[in-house]
Amino acid sequence: MSRAYNFSAGPAMLPEPVLRRAMDEMLDWHGSGMCVAEMSHRGKEFMSIAEQAEADLRELLAIPDGYKVLFLQGGASTQFAMVPLNLMGRGEGADYIKTGSWSKKAIAEAKRFGAVRIAATTEEDRFTRAPAQDELALDAGSAYVHYTPNETIEGVEFPYIPDVGERPLVADMSSTLLSRPIDVARYGIIYAGAQKNIGPAGLTIVIVREDLIGAATEQTPTMLDYRTHAESGSMYNTPPTYAWYLAGLVFQWLKDLGGLSAMATINERKAAALYAAIDASDFYANPVEPGSRSWMNVPFTLADPELDAKFLAEAKAEGLLTLKGHRSVGGMRASIYNAMPEEAVQALIAFMQEFERRNG
Amino acid sequence: MSRAYNFSAGPAMLPEPVLRRAMDEMLDWHGSGMCVAEMSHRGKEFMSIAEQAEADLRELLAIPDGYKVLFLQGGASTQFAMVPLNLMGRGEGADYIKTGSWSKKAIAEAKRFGAVRIAATTEEDRFTRAPAQDELALDAGSAYVHYTPNETIEGVEFPYIPDVGERPLVADMSSTLLSRPIDVARYGIIYAGAQKNIGPAGLTIVIVREDLIGAATEQTPTMLDYRTHAESGSMYNTPPTYAWYLAGLVFQWLKDLGGLSAMATINERKAAALYAAIDASDFYANPVEPGSRSWMNVPFTLADPELDAKFLAEAKAEGLLTLKGHRSVGGMRASIYNAMPEEAVQALIAFMQEFERRNG
Numbered sequence: 001m002s003r004a005y006n007f008s009a010g011p012a013m014l015p016e017p018v019l020r021r022a023m024d025e026m027l028d029w030h031g032s033g034m035c036v037a038e039m040s041h042r043g044k045e046f047m048s049i050a051e052q053a054e055a056d057l058r059e060l061l062a063i064p065d066g067y068k069v070l071f072l073q074g075g076a077s078t079q080f081a082m083v084p085l086n087l088m089g090r091g092e093g094a095d096y097i098k099t100g101s102w103s104k105k106a107i108a109e110a111k112r113f114g115a116v117r118i119a120a121t122t123e124e125d126r127f128t129r130a131p132a133q134d135e136l137a138l139d140a141g142s143a144y145v146h147y148t149p150n151e152t153i154e155g156v157e158f159p160y161i162p163d164v165g166e167r168p169l170v171a172d173m174s175s176t177l178l179s180r181p182i183d184v185a186r187y188g189i190i191y192a193g194a195q196k197n198i199g200p201a202g203l204t205i206v207i208v209r210e211d212l213i214g215a216a217t218e219q220t221p222t223m224l225d226y227r228t229h230a231e232s233g234s235m236y237n238t239p240p241t242y243a244w245y246l247a248g249l250v251f252q253w254l255k256d257l258g259g260l261s262a263m264a265t266i267n268e269r270k271a272a273a274l275y276a277a278i279d280a281s282d283f284y285a286n287p288v289e290p291g292s293r294s295w296m297n298v299p300f301t302l303a304d305p306e307l308d309a310k311f312l313a314e315a316k317a318e319g320l321l322t323l324k325g326h327r328s329v330g331g332m333r334a335s336i337y338n339a340m341p342e343e344a345v346q347a348l349i350a351f352m353q354e355f356e357r358r359n360g
Numbered sequence: 361m362s363r364a365y366n367f368s369a370g371p372a373m374l375p376e377p378v379l380r381r382a383m384d385e386m387l388d389w390h391g392s393g394m395c396v397a398e399m400s401h402r403g404k405e406f407m408s409i410a411e412q413a414e415a416d417l418r419e420l421l422a423i424p425d426g427y428k429v430l431f432l433q434g435g436a437s438t439q440f441a442m443v444p445l446n447l448m449g450r451g452e453g454a455d456y457i458k459t460g461s462w463s464k465k466a467i468a469e470a471k472r473f474g475a476v477r478i479a480a481t482t483e484e485d486r487f488t489r490a491p492a493q494d495e496l497a498l499d500a501g502s503a504y505v506h507y508t509p510n511e512t513i514e515g516v517e518f519p520y521i522p523d524v525g526e527r528p529l530v531a532d533m534s535s536t537l538l539s540r541p542i543d544v545a546r547y548g549i550i551y552a553g554a555q556k557n558i559g560p561a562g563l564t565i566v567i568v569r570e571d572l573i574g575a576a577t578e579q580t581p582t583m584l585d586y587r588t589h590a591e592s593g594s595m596y597n598t599p600p601t602y603a604w605y606l607a608g609l610v611f612q613w614l615k616d617l618g619g620l621s622a623m624a625t626i627n628e629r630k631a632a633a634l635y636a637a638i639d640a641s642d643f644y645a646n647p648v649e650p651g652s653r654s655w656m657n658v659p660f661t662l663a664d665p666e667l668d669a670k671f672l673a674e675a676k677a678e679g680l681l682t683l684k685g686h687r688s689v690g691g692m693r694a695s696i697y698n699a700m701p702e703e704a705v706q707a708l709i710a711f712m713q714e715f716e717r718r719n720g
Contacts (some may be wrong), residue, residue, distance in 0.1 A: 009602055010397070020386075042366040074438075078583045085581070221584065223440075237553075238435055239561065
């Protein structure tokens with residue numbers, strides 16, 4: 001086939017113009033005679049790429065002064081340790097909001113490095129909603145409050161930014177960063193694995209308020225100390241240069257598209273169309289409360305799970321790939337990140353309706 | 361320019377056939393409709409790429425049974441912490457051999473997690489040689505012995521594998537792995553950042569004997585525990601998939617070339633030619649003892665450092681890039697890894713001779 005519509009939760013589709021530009025520049029970036037992957041990270045060519053990428057990201061997110069932007073490795077799973085190692089010393093334990101599979105992982109890791117209180121959980125509702133502000137029980141002495149604005153597996157999204165007072169708010173935005181404008185000033189730390197909306201796997205973006213840097217516990221490995229990377233422009237050691245470059249191309253694509261407000265309009269429209277199609281049918285169902293539904297990850301089930309395999313096989317034959325739900329929840333999941341074109345969502349809806357007509 | 365000869369110490373040149381194949385497969389890998397960077401790491405397409413890469417690496421290095429091969433993130437600098445966090449508990453402190461800038465970094469990090477003894481150092485010789493076997497003072501209770509077979513900055517290489525008895529031998533092979541056959545069975549752990557001989561920056565290869573897995577200290581972050589990655593086939597979280605794929609293409613290129621014996625013959629010839637040219641001249645000098653000279657990194661100085669800038673500018677105009685020595689030692693450095701063609705070394709030698717003729 002030519003280009004497929006790939007609904008993977010991550011790694012996920014990249015914008016085709018980004019891939020085409022990477023292809024064109026593979027053997028010779030801007031007359032340098034080098035692929036970006038071959039460049040010394042300290043040479044002027046790569047430094048210009050790195051600086052442009054950071055500047056574009058700052059512009060897209062309107063990141064205020066007083067925040068460092070770090071280009072790291074290790075994924076959100078490494079941040080699950082870095083956050084407590086760097087911040088636990090600031091208070092007496094931390095508050096975590098438990099809304100699904102990824103916040104559970106963050107909590108399990110944080111418990112290894114300090115006291116963790118669950119400020120709210122929706123586990124008794126099988127993670128089908130985000131808790132409301134007045135459900136959050138925050139401790140006076142919290143070092144920080146951690147939450148997961150978008151739960152990739154459950155398809156649950158916070159429709160608001162929690163008010164946590166003076167405590168630093170820490171957010172795992174792996175599956176939502178860059179999908180819409182956000183008010184960065186409300187956060188202490190935002191982190192995100194790149195492999196959904198940013199670029200290829202192997203790059204992790206961390207946006208950290210400067211006053212939160214420099215108080216890591218003594219046993220923190222140098223590479224897990226935010227200070228190490230903040231003081232060196234993310235070049236304490238060799239960064240993932242090619243992934244950084246591809247992320248920079250994604251940032252330029254977003255700017256060309258009109259920035260995050262324009263992206264948000266498209267994303268909202270894609271999600272609304274897909275949820276509407278699901279809700280209009282008794283054949284498909286999504287379990288999440290309408291006010292907490294994710295724009296990015298849309299899990300749905302077939303009324304008859306016996307048809308799951310047939311659905312997946314026929315979808316694949318139509319070029320609609322990776323629709324199988326996460327192994328922990330089953331069913332289907334359509335991840336519709338920034339790079340997923342609107343016509344792909346329309347194609348998925350048309351396929352779903354046709355499949356229901358033949359099998360419903 | 362078209363393709364340049366890039367003598368960077370890392371990230372470094374990649375084989376042109378590897379880049380061409382990546383370019384051809386950028387929009388559609390093997391009819392999948394996806395770039396490899398877009399594939400779910402748990403899908404059958406990427407799993408086949410990952411497994412083939414590991415199988416090819418095992419074949420190239422003749423890795424015996426009883427070793428895990430891990431595809432990680434974080435570079436050698438993260439291994440500097442992972443090694444003591446995972447192994448210190450096995451004995452009373454560890455022995456480190458100090459031969460240059462990178463072993464010093466490994467030592468500094470290990471000291472944060474346990475007692476470090478210096479089994480040998482060549483610091484009084486300004487790191488111009490590898491210590492001999494009979495200079496190594498190893499402790500009876502050592503948890504492990506760590507060394508750096510090739511010091512990238514000083515251009516010093518061990519001409520032998522240290523005999524450390526029953527202690528596990530741990531080697532930072534970042535700048536030498538895959539440059540020649542090695543006897544893996546002599547090692548407990550071999551680790552290497554990819555960005556010299558393996559692939560793009562952002563991938564770290566770890567080859568670890570299975571009995572060394574599973575005794576990490578309690579405070580070890582989950583992502584820094586070898587067990588986490590050994591038990592999950594390096595897929596505890598999303599691995600750096602595109603870098604893994606490019607490394608796999610490099611492994612196939614090496615196999616097509618005849619494997620590591622064939623590669624070693626070429627590498628030895630490249631290094632011999634360049635050192636012979638340096639030694640034949642009073643205009644250029646390399647400070648390293650002949651028996652400890654690196655095949656991979658060839659530092660050299662000009663008799664008149666005033667000419668350095670001119671040398672670099674004229675070399676660049678000839679398409680000979682990134683010859684400036686590391687900022688800590690000055691002078692020049694030609695890194696001539698696997699992907700550096702023999703004709704490039706000949707071109708460098710011809711340029712050096714011509715430059716000397718005009719300026720000597």
